[in-house]
Amino acid sequence: MEFFKNHIWQILIVLNYTVALSAVLTILLKKVNPTKALSYIIGLLALPFLGLLIYYLFGQEYRKNKIFSRKQVLNQSTIKRIQNELELDAKEINVVDDLLDQKSKVIPLLYNNEKSKLTINNDIKLIKNGDEKFKLLFKDIEDAEHHIHLEYFIIKDDKIGTELLNLLCKKASEGLEIRIAIDDVGSSITSKMKRKLKDCGIEMYPFMPVRFSNSTGKMNYRDHRKIVVIDGKIGYVGGVNVSDAYVNANNDRYWRDTHVRIVGEAVKQLQILFFTTWDFVSGDELKISKAYFPEHNCKENIPLQIAASGPDTDWSNIMEAIFVAITNADDHVYITTPYFIPNSEIVTALQVLARSNKEVKIIVPKTSDSWIAEYATNSYLEMLLEAGVEVYQYTKGFIHAKTMVVDGVFCTVGTTNMDYRSFNINFEVNALIYNKNISSELTEFFNDDLKHCEKLQLKSWQARSKRTKLIEAVARLMAPIL
Structure with a gap:
């Protein structure tokens, strides 16, 4: 014991570098991106203890481990049928090719990578800044009749967040299905508000909850998406999270952002994407019916693809x-x-x-x-x-x-x-x-x-x-x- 007391730091350093060298070997064998691998290796070797902590929290490759499975959703018959319905015929594809020339190379790339279908019948509204987004979003939520799905990196129950969540409670009391997926690192909702949402019948789950006892790489892979799907007919996507900063409510710093509102076929892709996240965060084997993919009456013809990426995709x-x-x-x-x-x-x-x-x-x-x-x-x-x-x-x-x-x-x-x-x-x-x-x-x-x-x-x-x-x-x- 006296030896350990007198040489505690030397022993800890030896243990640190024993574990660090093991981690370096793991990084090399995994064939990680060279730049990323070098960053981790330098950190492990140059920063005793701190390097191990950083690697413990951020260094694991969940993409390789395939823990983000989407088969439960994508194998359901309703989803397969919707995917087939989104297939374009040769004439429609040629119209887009003539418009885009070389830019149309993106279309087959995303299809071959991720089966992301090009959709034609869409109406698009570009949205500048959060205040405009929430005016449109609140109106669409007020008019909702069947379900409202939200997936956000940041939801805070500050002024704008509380207004949104209270409106969702109101719609839940009218019998609508409401599901919310929030990132556990980015979002901040009080226990009081969480109880209120639960009492209202709203289902809400955090994405990869982070607890230091079992966090490991969970702090690294986050759900950075901002998706809303209303009645399967209207979709929102873009940079605007749910927080007062995004509507310039604090007046301490102007926040400039861009979002988009979509009506039409592409909303079905957003819906499928939401369900893959919901299946992961909730653990429920939700039976997906055609009611979540209703027919739309969009008369516009704006070609659009929804591109998704993350640890659940084989390609970036x-x-x-x-x-x-x-x-x-x-x-x-x-x-x-x-x-x-x-x-x-x-x-x-x-x-x-x-x-x-x-x-x-x-x-x-x-x-x-x-x-x-x-x-x-x-x-x-x-x-x-x-x-x-x-x-x-x-x-x-x-x-x-x-x-x-x-x-x-x-x-x-x-x-x-x-x-x-x-x-x-x-x-x-x-x-x-x-x-x-x-x-x-x-x-x-x-x-x-x-x-x-x-x-x-x-x-x-x-x-x-x-x-x-x-x-x-x-x-x-x-x-x-x-």
């Missing part, structure tokens, strides 16, 4: 769709993202496009809501500027929109940031819209945001202090695990 579907869209651009690409911490494929695609004399513009926040994400983002900007990419920093407040427009014919709005976490770790969802009018409107959003931006100049950006560049380099090293 949304990242690959973005990559294909960028590499096939003929004129311009406009990107808005709150976090720009991309993989090398996206960086190279943007650099090559800009050096090919195509117009590439990116908007990022000047001041982020995360200092480490801000420094990591800034570490990538110089190489973009050197290639001719135009980089703008949003100064009016915090820009949280996740959008891209390509050549004025294709655009995407969703939950996916241009970062490693969204591409490979979190559950995400984007609406991919193949339409000139919607793309033009989203371009107007982009140009309006440019009025509140500072354009970066290469020489002045290169003049940043060595201290700043060092912090950026360290933050970038941590980027794969942010």
Whole structure:
């Protein structure tokens, strides 16, 4: 015992590196992304104890373990029938091909990756900021007749959240089925409100509850989606969570975001996606009936695909769709993202496009809501500027929109940031819209945001202090695990 007391730190260090080396061997054998693997290995070897804690909390590969099974939902006869009904004939596909030219390569990619069907009969409304979204959403909820499904990364029972949850209680009292899936890390709802929701007959489950006794990698893989499906006819998706910050209620910082309201065939895809999450969080073997997929009366014809990715998919579907869209651009690409911490494929695609004399513009926040994400983002900007990419920093407040427009014919709005976490770790969802009018409107959003931006100049950006560049380099090293 005296020996252990006198050599406790040496013993702990030996134990630390014994476990750390075992973890390093596991990382190497799993063939993890080299950049991510190197980040973990450096952390394990250079940061005694802390490196092990980070790897314990964030390092497990649930995608490989396949614990997120969707077979219970996708094998149900109703879902199979709906999927078959969404198949387009050759004539309809040719119409989209003629409109998009090379951009139509995204369509078969998503179908082959994830059986994501292209739908034609859709009506789309782009939504700027949370206050506009909640006005529309509350009206749609008031008019709901059968069911309301919500899946959110963040729901807080602050002012706007309480208003939403109280409205849902009201609709539950009218006999509607209401289901809510919330991320356990992102959301914050009081016990009092949870009891009220339960007493109202609302079913709500957290996504991968985090408790330190059994959390392990659960803190890493989060449900970052924002989905609402109302009566199987109306769907919402985009960047706006349920919190006062998103409706600029706090008046301390302007919050700029983009969302989309969908009516038509694509809502069926959102519904199926919600059911896959619901099956996982609830553990219930819910019998999915045709009542959740009613006929719609949409007369508009806006082609749309719902792209989903996460640990339950074999491929990084949304990242690959973005990559294909960028590499096939003929004129311009406009990107808005709150976090720009991309993989090398996206960086190279943007650099090559800009050096090919195509117009590439990116908007990022000047001041982020995360200092480490801000420094990591800034570490990538110089190489973009050197290639001719135009980089703008949003100064009016915090820009949280996740959008891209390509050549004025294709655009995407969703939950996916241009970062490693969204591409490979979190559950995400984007609406991919193949339409000139919607793309033009989203371009107007982009140009309006440019009025509140500072354009970066290469020489002045290169003049940043060595201290700043060092912090950026360290933050970038941590980027794969942010």
